[in-house]
Amino acid sequence: xxxxxxxxxxxxxxxxxxxxxxxxxxxxxxxxxxxxxxxxxxxxxxxxxxxxxxxxxxxxxxxxxxxxxxxxxxxxxxxxxxxxxxxxxxxxxxxxxxxxxxxxxxxxxxxxxxxxxxxxxxxxxxxxxxxxxxxxxxxxxxxxxxxxxxxxxxxxxxxxxxxxxxxxxxxxxxxxxxxxxxxxxxxxxxxxxxxxxxxxxxxxxxxxxxxxxxxxxxxxxxxxxxxxxxxxxxxxxxxxxxxxxxxxxxxxxxxxxxxxxxxxxxxxxxxxxxxxxxxxxxxxxxxxxx
Amino acid sequence: xxxxxxxxxxxxxxxxxxxxxxxxxxxxxxxxxxxxxxxxxxxxxxxxxxxxxxxxxxxxxxxxxxxxxxxxxxxxxxxxxxxxxxxxxxxxxxxxxxxxxxxxxxxxxxxxxxxxxxxxxxxxxxxxxxxxxxxxxxxxxxxxxxxxxxxxxxxxxxxxxxxxxxxxxxxxxxxxxxxxxxxxxxxxxxxxxxxxxxxxxxxxxxxxxxxxxxxxxxxxxxxxxxxxxxxxxxxxxxxxxxxxxxxxxxxxxxxxxxxxxxxxxxxxxxxxxxxxxxxxxxxxxxxxxxxxxxxxxxxxxxxxxxxxxxxxxxxxxxxxxxxxxxxxxxxxxxxxxxxxxxxxxxxxxxxxxxxxxxxxxxxxxxxxxxxxxxxxxxxxxxxxxxxxxxxxxxxxxxxxxxxxxxxx
Numbered sequence: 001x002x003x004x005x006x007x008x009x010x011x012x013x014x015x016x017x018x019x020x021x022x023x024x025x026x027x028x029x030x031x032x033x034x035x036x037x038x039x040x041x042x043x044x045x046x047x048x049x050x051x052x053x054x055x056x057x058x059x060x061x062x063x064x065x066x067x068x069x070x071x072x073x074x075x076x077x078x079x080x081x082x083x084x085x086x087x088x089x090x091x092x093x094x095x096x097x098x099x100x101x102x103x104x105x106x107x108x109x110x111x112x113x114x115x116x117x118x119x120x121x122x123x124x125x126x127x128x129x130x131x132x133x134x135x136x137x138x139x140x141x142x143x144x145x146x147x148x149x150x151x152x153x154x155x156x157x158x159x160x161x162x163x164x165x166x167x168x169x170x171x172x173x174x175x176x177x178x179x180x181x182x183x184x185x186x187x188x189x190x191x192x193x194x195x196x197x198x199x200x201x202x203x204x205x206x207x208x209x210x211x212x213x214x215x216x217x218x219x220x221x222x223x224x225x226x227x228x229x230x231x232x233x234x235x236x237x238x239x240x241x242x243x244x245x246x247x248x249x250x251x252x253x254x255x256x257x258x259x260x261x262x263x264x265x266x267x268x269x270x271x272x273x274x275x276x277x278x279x280x281x282x283x284x285x286x287x288x289x290x
Numbered sequence: 291x292x293x294x295x296x297x298x299x300x301x302x303x304x305x306x307x308x309x310x311x312x313x314x315x316x317x318x319x320x321x322x323x324x325x326x327x328x329x330x331x332x333x334x335x336x337x338x339x340x341x342x343x344x345x346x347x348x349x350x351x352x353x354x355x356x357x358x359x360x361x362x363x364x365x366x367x368x369x370x371x372x373x374x375x376x377x378x379x380x381x382x383x384x385x386x387x388x389x390x391x392x393x394x395x396x397x398x399x400x401x402x403x404x405x406x407x408x409x410x411x412x413x414x415x416x417x418x419x420x421x422x423x424x425x426x427x428x429x430x431x432x433x434x435x436x437x438x439x440x441x442x443x444x445x446x447x448x449x450x451x452x453x454x455x456x457x458x459x460x461x462x463x464x465x466x467x468x469x470x471x472x473x474x475x476x477x478x479x480x481x482x483x484x485x486x487x488x489x490x491x492x493x494x495x496x497x498x499x500x501x502x503x504x505x506x507x508x509x510x511x512x513x514x515x516x517x518x519x520x521x522x523x524x525x526x527x528x529x530x531x532x533x534x535x536x537x538x539x540x541x542x543x544x545x546x547x548x549x550x551x552x553x554x555x556x557x558x559x560x561x562x563x564x565x566x567x568x569x570x571x572x573x574x575x576x577x578x579x580x581x582x583x584x585x586x587x588x589x590x591x592x593x594x595x596x597x598x599x600x601x602x603x604x605x606x607x608x609x610x611x612x613x614x615x616x617x618x619x620x621x622x623x624x625x626x627x628x629x630x631x632x633x634x635x636x637x638x639x640x641x642x643x644x645x646x647x648x649x650x651x652x653x654x655x656x657x658x659x660x661x662x663x664x665x666x667x668x669x670x671x672x673x674x675x676x677x678x679x680x681x682x683x684x685x686x687x688x689x690x691x692x693x694x695x696x697x698x
Contacts, residue, residue, distance in 0.1 A: 137615055149606045221614065224538075253549075
């Protein structure tokens with residue numbers, strides 16, 4: 001919950017309901033109720049609501065696609081549900097887009113007109129700011145960096161693999177690479193990072209490889225869009241062990257300087273951006289007619 | 291240098307808006323009567339008469355006959371007069387220089403081209419001035435009537451400094467103040483824009499991308515480059531270097547010296563890259579990519595293999611563009627890209643490479659795309675100089691291609 005300037009005044013975090021889209025939608029409504037209660041606003045409902053979702057969103061239809069992490073989301077009318085519950089000003093957007101807006105409003109991209117938010121974690125995602133506006137593409141799928149044909153050969157599977165790049169740098173890929181290179185059973189990327197501190201040579205090599213692929217994606221981004229800043233976010237992206245390696249790899253790959261920086265808002269970037277976007281929408285709606 | 295006729299002072303936003311809407315109606319609906327102009331714009335007959343009289347005094351409109359066949363009095367029909375002003379589009383390529391002249395209504399009056407002076411630099415600028423003068427003279431257009439000039443050039447035009455950077459294929463340009471020198475020679479301020487961006491705008495105005503809001507133009511010829519148009523705007527990037535896709539890390543080792551110097555992708559698919567791969571694979575002596583295509587057509591397996599790989603890498607670049615910017619349409623242009631046989635192959639490859647393939651078209655303007663795009667920007671700027679209203683962000687839409695080009 002945020003004030004009119006978009007600053008967060010109260011927040012609540014719960015594990016996402018694993019049973020799928022309909023349950024998650026109910027959970028969102030319930031959380032909003034609990035928050036209202038916590039700040040003593042029982043019975044009132046927030047009217048301007050922005051929900052960040054892990055998928056590509058067609059803003060004209062509200063349809064969500066490429067959202068494998070929440071079961072059933074692609075076939076559930078989440079926008080319709082939210083509008084029924086909160087009113088016609090409820091809106092949805094891609095979570096990484098909102099993280100980009102968060103960094104632009106209150107984070108490390110506050111002076112930027114052309115920037116990207118690169119989220120590296122379980123999956124990969126990209127939010128793009130071009131000429132100081134979110135860049136969505138023709139069908140809302142701009143920034144689907146998971147599909148970048150870098151890393152795994154996209155033609156090696158038929159139909160074409162969705163996520164050639166994600167298959168190389170997603171957290172499953174990193175853990176898998178660690179095991180294949182002879183690292184002893186590590187269950188998570190977090191464990192691999194802590195083994196790095198203990199001087200584990202395999203962990204070192206795995207992170208070097210991962211950083212190499214990420215650097216190639218940043219080079220692709222720069223050659224296509226010529227950005228001022230690429231913000232690194234997500235549980236893996238914010239680790240200095242990773243982005244410092246990427247930083248070191250870049251000068252050998254691209255002739256012009258590339259500026260990358262870790263997210264200042266961390267895992268709250270999407271939340272901060274959503275609150276800011278909702279406040280913006282409220283200001284637009286309540287501004288006196290010109 | 292002859293100064294152009296001074297532009298009218300803006301007395302009020304309202305009057306400027308009225309004039310703008312009448313001009314727009316003339317631009318898109320000529321020939322048209324005063325009564326129909328009043329109907330289309332919603333302005334009163336009184337206001338309409340004032341605007342048409344003012345336009346007449348400025349030489350912006352002329353009478354082109356009368357309505358016929360209707361009951362009652364016939365009405366005078368008006369259209370934009372070519373006397374209202376002319377624009378020049380120039381495409382300075384590594385091999386060819388093209389110049390085109392259009393009038394204020396967007397009618398392309400004449401076009402001429404020559405091989406670019408291989409000495410480059412100041413010689414190329416002199417050549418531009420010579421060819422432009424000749425074109426204007428041959429069309430009885432006094433240079434003072436040319437109000438807006440746009441030059442298409444390879445390389446990156448830095449939006450902050452106006453300098454041309456990274457244009458290795460034309461010698462001696464990097465050291466010159468091209469904008470200053472050319473403006474002086476032509477007696478008019480010249481705007482410079484990247485040739486691929488302008489080819490894209492050319493396809494959007496007169497070519498295969500009309501009425502598409504999100505387009506990528508992928509040019510493959512001596513080099514490789516990309517123009518991006520999103521939501522009705524060119525995407526230029528922070529330093530004007532958006533679309534420099536020669537540096538995409540595809541097709542080779544991005545860490546090798548050549549990749550860093552020339553760009554990983556361009557080292558493989560640029561013309562010299564194609565010829566090098568053909569030679570290295572044991573192909574016979576050739577000196578152009580066109581010849582490699584000819585060899586492939588007569589059954590040279592090495593040539594086919596090299597072109598297959600070129601199409602595969604172009605398809606990979608297209609897949610990267612789709613993943614990152616999600617265009618509705620990709621236009622293939624350039625001397626290699628615009629070949630329908632090559633484009634078909636890229637489209638087939640893309641089906642295997644991208645989970646979301648988009649439509650691919652070949653450039654319909656071909657070599658003319660850059661100069662047509664230069665004309666479109668020159669026209670928009672001329673219209674804006676006359677009728678731009680600072681309170682309105684949007685440019686006047688240009689008329690569709692209704693007029694046949696006169697070629698010289």
